[in-house]
Amino acid sequence: MSAWRRLRVKLRSVPGFLVSIRPTQRHTSPYGRLTLCRSLSTGSHLRNEFFKDLEAQLAAFRKKAADALPGSSWSPLQINPNLPPERADIVIVGGGVVGWSIAYWLKQKEMVRGGVRVVVVEKDPTYSQASTVLSAGGIRQQFSLLENIHLSLASADFMRNINEHLGVLNEDPVDLQFNQSGYLFLANEEVAHIMEENYSTQRYAGAKVSLLSPTQLKQKFPWVNTDGVVLASYGLENEGWFDPWTLLNAFRRKAISMGVIQCYGEVTDFKCTTNVLRTSSGDTVDLKRIGSVKVQMPNSLEYQPVECAIVVNAAGAFSGKLTEMLGIGSGPKDSIAGIPLPVEPRKRYVYVVHCPDGPGLDTPFLIDYSGVYFRREGLGGNYIAGVSPEEAEEPDTSNLEVDHQFFEERVWPGLAHRVPAFEKLKVTSAWAGFYDYNTFDQNGIIGIHPLINNMYLATGFSGHGLQHSPAVGRAVAELILDGNFKTIDLSNFSFRRILTQEPMLEKNIV
Amino acid sequence: MMNSLHRCCQRSALLLHVARRRWSSSSASPPPLHTRLLLFLTQRFYDVEMLLSWRSQLTRNQLQKKNVYYGYTQRFYGLDIASAYFILSLKGGFRFAGQSEWFYADQKGKFSWDFLNHKDTPLEEVDMSYTVINYRGLCNLVLDLIHLSSESQRSLRTLKLRGCPEVDDWFLARLHVFQDSLEELDISHCPRITTGGLAALRNLKGLKRLDVSSLPGISSPGLVIILLEEMLPQCQITATGYDYNLNEAEGEEEEEHMQRQR
Numbered sequence: 226m227s228a229w230r231r232l233r234v235k236l237r238s239v240p241g242f243l244v245s246i247r248p249t250q251r252h253t254s255p256y257g258r259l260t261l262c263r264s265l266s267t268g269s270h271l272r273n274e275f276f277k278d279l280e281a282q283l284a285a286f287r288k289k290a291a292d293a294l295p296g297s298s299w300s301p302l303q304i305n306p307n308l309p310p311e312r313a314d315i316v317i318v319g320g321g322v323v324g325w326s327i328a329y330w331l332k333q334k335e336m337v338r339g340g341v342r343v344v345v346v347e348k349d350p351t352y353s354q355a356s357t358v359l360s361a362g363g364i365r366q367q368f369s370l371l372e373n374i375h376l377s378l379a380s381a382d383f384m385r386n387i388n389e390h391l392g393v394l395n396e397d398p399v400d401l402q403f404n405q406s407g408y409l410f411l412a413n414e415e416v417a418h419i420m421e422e423n424y425s426t427q428r429y430a431g432a433k434v435s436l437l438s439p440t441q442l443k444q445k446f447p448w449v450n451t452d453g454v455v456l457a458s459y460g461l462e463n464e465g466w467f468d469p470w471t472l473l474n475a476f477r478r479k480a481i482s483m484g485v486i487q488c489y490g491e492v493t494d495f496k497c498t499t500n501v502l503r504t505s506s507g508d509t510v511d512l513k514r515i516g517s518v519k520v521q522m523p524n525s526l527e528y529q530p531v532e533c534a535i536v537v538n539a540a541g542a543f544s545g546k547l548t549e550m551l552g553i554g555s556g557p558k559d560s561i562a563g564i565p566l567p568v569e570p571r572k573r574y575v576y577v578v579h580c581p582d583g584p585g586l587d588t589p590f591l592i593d594y595s596g597v598y599f600r601r602e603g604l605g606g607n608y609i610a611g612v613s614p615e616e617a618e619e620p621d622t623s624n625l626e627v628d629h630q631f632f633e634e635r636v637w638p639g640l641a642h643r644v645p646a647f648e649k650l651k652v653t654s655a656w657a658g659f660y661d662y663n664t665f666d667q668n669g670i671i672g673i674h675p676l677i678n679n680m681y682l683a684t685g686f687s688g689h690g691l692q693h694s695p696a697v698g699r700a701v702a703e704l705i706l707d708g709n710f711k712t713i714d715l716s717n718f719s720f721r722r723i724l725t726q727e728p729m730l731e732k733n734i735v
Numbered sequence: 736m737m738n739s740l741h742r743c744c745q746r747s748a749l750l751l752h753v754a755r756r757r758w759s760s761s762s763a764s765p766p767p768l769h770t771r772l773l774l775f776l777t778q779r780f781y782d783v784e785m786l787l788s789w790r791s792q793l794t795r796n797q798l799q800k801k802n803v804y805y806g807y808t809q810r811f812y813g814l815d816i817a818s819a820y821f822i823l824s825l826k827g828g829f830r831f832a833g834q835s836e837w838f839y840a841d842q843k844g845k846f847s848w849d850f851l852n853h854k855d856t857p858l859e860e861v862d863m864s865y866t867v868i869n870y871r872g873l874c875n876l877v878l879d880l881i882h883l884s885s886e887s888q889r890s891l892r893t894l895k896l897r898g899c900p901e902v903d904d905w906f907l908a909r910l911h912v913f914q915d916s917l918e919e920l921d922i923s924h925c926p927r928i929t930t931g932g933l934a935a936l937r938n939l940k941g942l943k944r945l946d947v948s949s950l951p952g953i954s955s956p957g958l959v960i961i962l963l964e965e966m967l968p969q970c971q972i973t974a975t976g977y978d979y980n981l982n983e984a985e986g987e988e989e990e991e992h993m994q995r996q997r
Binding site for chain 1: 774784870908909931932938940955958962
C-alpha cells in the first residue's frame with residue numbers, strides 16, 4: 226500500500242517540477258532525528274530505484290524534445306562562446322587599467338549607440354602578472370613636466386566624480402578607498418634647486434603643493450629624521466593612494482555595460498597589407514596597415530582572426546613583444562624600421578612591513594632623495610615600502626619571485642635612517658610587479674607608430690600608468706575619434722621623439 | 736527584436752557577473768517592490784534604462800546648479816557678499832566677524848537682505864548643516880586663482896557640516912585652504928565620509944574642536960578615533976553614536992544558549 230502511495234506522489238511531481246521527496250519521512254523518531262528505514266523486501270527497493278530513474282529520464286526526454294523542435298536555439302555545431310567576434314572596429318590589446326580606460330572613453334565619445342565596436346583582448350583572466358593590480362596605487366601631481374601634472378590633475382578630477390562617470394544604473398556605487406594623504410618628497414642640498422623649480426611649475430599648472438623647511442617638517446611629522454633634508458615638497462590636495470583593482474573593475478563594468486566586448490586570449494599574429502615606398506635615395510620603406518589580429522584562446526589551439534580597423538597597443542610591460550611581431554626593430558640599423566619600441570618589463574619589489582610604533586593616520590607617501598619610499602597601508606600599523614634599484618642591479622624579469630635579501634640591503638637601511646621607529650619592523654609579506662619601463666626617457670608613448678598606419682600606442686608609462694589612466698584613456702579616444710588631442714595636448718609624448726632622439730626627461734630628484 | 740532582447744539579457748547577465756558586490760552593503764533588507772520592479776524592467780528594456788538614467792542625470796544636474804560658482808556676484812559685490820548669498824540660497828546660516836547676529840534662511844528659502852549692509856566683512860562662522868553643499872560649492876567660500884596663492888576666507892573659524900549628504904572625502908581635502916584659521920569643524924552624520932577623508936584633516940593643525948559622531952562610512956570607529964586624536968593632539972574630538980561592543984561576544988552567547996537547550 227505504501228508503495229502505491231509513493232508512486233502517486235512521484236507521478237504528481239512528473240510535470241517538470243523536481244520536488245525532493247523523502248520516502249523515509251514517516252519514520253521519524255521522537256528525538257527529532259531521521260532513522261534509516263531498511264525495507265525488508267528487495268522488490269519494493271528495486272521498484273523505488275526504477276521510478277527515481279524514470280523521473281530523471283522523463284525530464285531529459287522533455288528537454289531534448291524542446292531542443293529538437295523548431296523554435297529553439299540549440300544546434301549540433303557548438304561554437305565556443307569565448308571567441309571574439311570576427312569583425313570589430315577597434316581592438317585594444319591589453320586589459321589593464323589603460324586598456325579599459327581607452328575602451329570606456331571610446332564608448333563615451335561615440336556619437337551614436339553602437340557607433341564603434343570595441344574589443345578588449347586580455348591574455349590573463351587572473352591578472353596574475355598585470356602591472357595594474359600589483360601597483361602601490363598612488364597618485365601625485367609632483368612632476369616636472371607640465372603634461373604629467375595636467376594628466377594627474379585630470380585623473381584626480383575624474384576620480385573625484387567617479388560615480389558620475391562610471392556609475393552603472395542599479396549597481397553599487399564605486400568606492401575607490403582613496404586615502405587623501407598626500408605625497409612628501411625629501412630633498413638634500415644637491416637636488417633642492419630642482420625641487421624648487423618643480424614647485425613653481427606645479428603651482429603654475431594648478432597643483433596644490435607646499436614647500437616645507439626642515440623645522441616645519443619636524444613640526445608637522447615628528448617621527449621624521451630630518452638629517453640631510455634641506456627642503457620638502459608636500460602635496461595638499463588631490464594626492465594619495467587608492468585601490469587599483471576597484472578602478473579597473475569600475476572601468477570594466479561601465480565599458481561592458483556600454484557594449485564593449487571582452488575577450489580572454491593572446492594576440493599571437495597580425496595580418497597586414499604592406500605598401501612599399503621608395504625614398505629619393507633609393508631605399509625602400511614598408512608602410513604596414515594591420516588587417517586582422519589573430520587571437521589565440523588560452524590553453525587551447527583555437528584561434529580567431531579578428532578583422533579590425535584600428536589596433537591599440539595597451540599591453541603594458543609586454544608591448545615590446547607585440548610590436549616585434551610586426552617587424553618593428555628588425556629592419557636595417559639606420560632606418561626607422563630598425564628602431565624598436567623601447568618598452569620592456571622591469572621588475573620592482575614591494576614589501577609589506579609591520580611596525581607597531583610607526584607613524585599614524587597622517588603618514589604621507591614619503592619618497593626620500595635616496596629613492597626609498599613607503600606609505601601607510603590600512604589602520605593596523607602596516608606599511609608598504611620599496612626602492613627603485615640602480616641600473617646595474619636590475620632584477621631578472623623572467624618571473625615575479627621576490628628577493629628578500631634586497632630588502633635587507635637596500636630598503637631597510639634607508640627606511641630606518643629616515644624614520645627611526647622603523648628600526649624595529651617585521652616584513653609580513655612582499656610581492657613583485659612589472660613596470661612597463663620606457664628605456665628611452667621613462668615617460669609614456671602615446672600616438673600612432675610612423676610605420677604602421679593604424680596602430681595606436683599607449684604604453685611605456687614606467688610606473689605612472691595607473692595614476693594617469695583616466696586622462697590617457699580620454700586622450701587616446703580623442704586621437705582616434707576626433708583625430709587630434711582636444712583636452713590635454715600630449716603631442717610631446719608621440720613616437721617622434723624616439724625617432725629624433727630627443728628625450729622628454731622628468732627632472733625628478735630621484 | 737527577440738535577438739536584441741536576448742542580447743540585452745546576455746549583456747546584463749554578464750554585467751551582473753563582472754565585479755558584483757553584494758547588494759546589502761547599505762541596506763540589510765531586500766529593496767521595496769517598486770524598486771525591484773524597476774530593476775526587473777531595466778534589465779530587459781533599453782527604454783526603461785534610458786529613462787532611469789535621464790532621471791539620475793537630472794538630479795545630478797540640479798545638484799550642480801545649486802552648487803554653481805557665483806562668479807558675477809563675486810565680481811560685483813566681492814567675495815564675502817557672494818559667499819553669504821551662496822550660503823543663504825542653500826538654506827544655511829552664517830555670522831560675520833565682529834557681528835553677533837546670525838543670518839539664516841528659513842524652511843522655504845526666504846531670507847532678509849540685511850546682510851548687504853555689511854560689505855567687506857569676512858565671515859567668521861558658517862553653518863551649512865543638512866544642506867546639499869559639495870566640492871564645487873566650496874569654491875564659493877574659497878577664492879582660488881591659479882597664479883596667486885589661494886585667498887580664502889581668512890577668518891573663517893567655525894564650519895558646521897552636520898548631516899550633509901554630498902560632503903565626501905574630496906571636500907575634506909579641499910578644506911586645507913582654511914588651515915590657518917579654522918578652529919571648529921563639525922562633520923557628524925555625513926554618510927559619504929570614509930577613513931581616507933579623515934586622513935585629509937591632517938592639514939588643519941589649528942583645529943580645536945572636531946565632531947565626528949555617527950559617521951556611517953568608517954569601518955572601525957574606535958581605532959580611527961584614537962588615530963585621529965594622535966594626529967591632532969591639540970584638538971578636542973567628539974565622537975558619539977558609535978557602538979564599540981564586540982559583536983563576537985553576542986554570537987558566542989547564542990551558541991551557548993542553543994547548546995544548553997539540546
